[in-house]
Structure formats: C-alpha cells, structure tokens
Amino acid sequence: MERVELGRLQVDLDSRSGRIQLVMHGQLDEHSKLAKVLDEVGETTVIDLGDVTFVNSVGVREWISFLRNLHARGVDVTLVRCSEPMVHQMNMIIEVQVGATVESFFAPYECGSCGCESSMLLEVDAYRSKLEQGQPPPMKCPECAEDMFFCDLPDRYLVFLQHSRGVVGGGNA
Ligand SMILES: [Zn+2]
Numbered sequence: 263m264e265r266v267e268l269g270r271l272q273v274d275l276d277s278r279s280g281r282i283q284l285v286m287h288g289q290l291d292e293h294s295k296l297a298k299v300l301d302e303v304g305e306t307t308v309i310d311l312g313d314v315t316f317v318n319s320v321g322v323r324e325w326i327s328f329l330r331n332l333h334a335r336g337v338d339v340t341l342v343r344c345s346e347p348m349v350h351q352m353n354m355i356i357e358v359q360v361g362a363t364v365e366s367f368f369a370p371y372e373c374g375s376c377g378c379e380s381s382m383l384l385e386v387d388a389y390r391s392k393l394e395q396g397q398p399p400p401m402k403c404p405e406c407a408e409d410m411f412f413c414d415l416p417d418r419y420l421v422f423l424q425h426s427r428g429v430v431g432g433g434n435a
Contacts, residue, residue, distance in 0.1 A: 266302075269293020271314075281306045287313040290321030296328035303337055312343030312368065312383075317351050326357045333361035342366050346381055352422035359425060369419060371401050375408035382410065386423070393423055 266273045270289040273296075275282065282304040317325075332339050341359060344352065344367035352358040368381040382401045389399050398412035398420070412419075 264302075266299055268295050268298060273299055275299065275302050277304070281308060283308045283310060285310040285313070289316040289318075290314055290325055291316070291318045292320040292324075294321050294324045296324050297331070300328070300331055300335075303332060303335075305336070306338045306340075307332065308340045308342055308365075309362075310343050311341060311345055311348045314345045314348050317347045322351055322355060322358060325351075326355070326360070329357070329360055329362060339363070340365050343383060344368065346370060349419065349422060352425065353418065356425045359422060364422065369398060370413050371410040372413040373403035373406060373408055373410045376403060376406045378403055378405040378410070379413070380404060380410065390423075393420055396420055 263278075264275045266275065270291060271294040272287045274285040274287070276285065277283070282302070284299065284303070284307065286309065329339065339362040341348075341362050342365045344364060346368050348358070349367050349369070352364075364386055366383055366385045369384055370379065371382045372379045380403075384393070384398065384401075386393065392399055396416040398416055400409040400411060402408075403410045
C-alpha cells in the first residue's frame with residue numbers, strides 16, 4: 263500500500279485485491295491535485311470516499327476533472343462508501359459521479375428509540391427499488407438495536423441515484 267499526500271487529502275493506493283482501490287481521507291479542496299494519481303489507476307478502479315469529510319467548490323472541480331480523465335481513459339470506476347459530504351455534492355452536480363457506478367453510500371439516520379444519530383452505510387443494489395422510490399430502508403441502531411429512520415428529505419438526498427443512469431459520456435445531461 264502506498265500513500266500519496268495531496269494537501270489535506272491523503273490517497274491510499276491498494277492493488278492487493280487485483281483491482282486498484284483508492285481510499286481517500288480528508289478534505290477535497292484546492293490542494294487536492296488528483297491528476298497526480300491518474301497514472302496509478304487501472305482499468306477497473308474502486309474509489310472509497312467514506313473518509314472524505316469536507317468538499318469545497320474547487321475540490322469538486324478537481325474531482326470532476328479526475329473522473330472525466332478516468333472516463334476518457336476507459337477506466338471502469340466504482341464509487342464505494344460515498345460520505346454524506348460527497349452525496350450532497352452528487353445531488354447538486356450531476357458530473358460529480360459522471361461515468362462512475364455508485365455501489366454504496368452513507369446516509370443520516372436517527373434511532374426512534376434512543377435518539378442516537380448515525381451515518382449508516384447503504385448498499386445501492388440491496389435496496390435499489392426502494393431507494394429509487396424515495397423509500398430508504400430502516401436500519402438497526404448500533405446502540406440499542408431498535409429501528410433507525412432516515413433523517414433527511416429522501417427526495418433531496420437520493421436524487422443522485424437518478425443521475426447515475428444514462429449520463430455517461432458528454433456530461434451535458
Ligand atoms: Zn437506538
């Protein structure tokens with residue numbers, strides 16, 4: 263495993279499993295010169311965004327440029343564990359996920375019993391039809407094991423799932 267430091271963003275490159283995995287930690291901002299890791303990427307690349315804690319407008323541009331370059335190279339990109347800040351960006355800007363498949367993402371949940379709030383990981387394929395109908399599944403509370411409920415507006419938070427279809431290519435959808 264190799265770590266690349268890009269300002270406030272650290273990128274771990276892991277090729278042990280056969281497909282390249284990039285694990286990003288920290289902030290996507292003006293220092294996130296992702297072009298520096300372009301050549302590390304293989305034909306099939308998984309990008310783990312679970313620890314991306316903050317994204318600003320310049321960081322989004324760096325990210326979109328990175329994804330476009332990957333797409334131009336024919337790289338098959340899967341985004342996993344998209345953090346809540348990344349999901350907010352994907353909801354605002356279609357191109358934040360252009361050409362990539364979102365496999366899993368975090369969403370805000372609150373326990374109806376103990377009030378615990380937590381960011382829960384949702385696998386898109388496991389819940390796809392429900393999610394596309396704006397119905398996030400209940401999750402089990404890590405504190406008390408009762409049902410937790412989604413605590414954002416589904417129509418707003420899950421918009422990116424509509425974007426993820428049919429916008430591969432020009433990006434002017
Ligand atoms: Zn609870």
